[in-house]
Amino acid sequence: MTKELVLKRNKYGINLILDKDIPFPKLLEAITEKFKETGTFFKDAKMAVSFEGRELTSEEEQRILDVITANSSIQIVCVMENGTALEEKMKARIDEAREAEAANSYPYMEAENAGADFYKGNLRSGQVLESYSSITLIGDVNPGAKIISQGNIVILGSLKGNAHAGATGDSGCFIFALEMKPIQLQIGEYIAKSPDKEKGGRGLRKRESTAANAYSPQIATAKEETICIEPVTRGRLNNLF
Secondary structure, eight states: OOTTEEEEEOSSEEEEEEOSSSOHHHHHHHHHHHHHHHHHHHTTOEEEEEEESSOOOHHHHHHHHHHHHHSSOOEEEEEEOOSTTHHHHHHHHHHHHHHHHHHSSSOEEEOSSTTOOEEESOBOTTOEEEESSOEEEESOBOTTOEEEESSOEEEEEEEOSEEEESTTSOTTOEEEEEEEOOSEEEETTEEEEOTTTOOSSOBEEEOOOOTTTTTSOEEEEEETTEEEEEEOOHHHHHHHO
């Protein structure tokens, strides 16, 4: 066991105690080695994860999660805040995930309660996140993942999978992403696929990219029975709201 990392496990999750003084790249190396050594031990376990001993930025936390999933078969259900009754909280979240999986053929998530419309974390292939209102995702929607909302969708990250806004039929909704490279978009009843995925029918109508706007925030709306993607401007936002 390295001094950079102590791994504690309970029935429902793992707690990583991290050295606060070593450089982050060295810490990532230690985590990589630890999970290469113990990865087969966990098999395909669904687990919650918590961190202790070191303050992490959102980016650092996500990089650690990516290292764990890349070097083990652990299915990370959620990240828990360390503290009292941690094991009980982990158990509750794992039970929720198992119930969701039993009801669906793929991992499925909802906003945590009826009033919640924020979700933090990347959606990986096979995952579906659904909200009964508008939703803001802080993370990426990767190829093979899907986000569904009865209202608008705001993605503070990359959209490279599928997104469906206005899921109850409202074509006045929109989809916003910091990086817009979807496989398929749907707004209300209108559906469009990425040009390289489309085989006939309507594709995405996208304003021509330039070096200045290729990676700028973009917004998708339904216009003239198709879906149009365009860069976000102050005037465009004023028209929406």
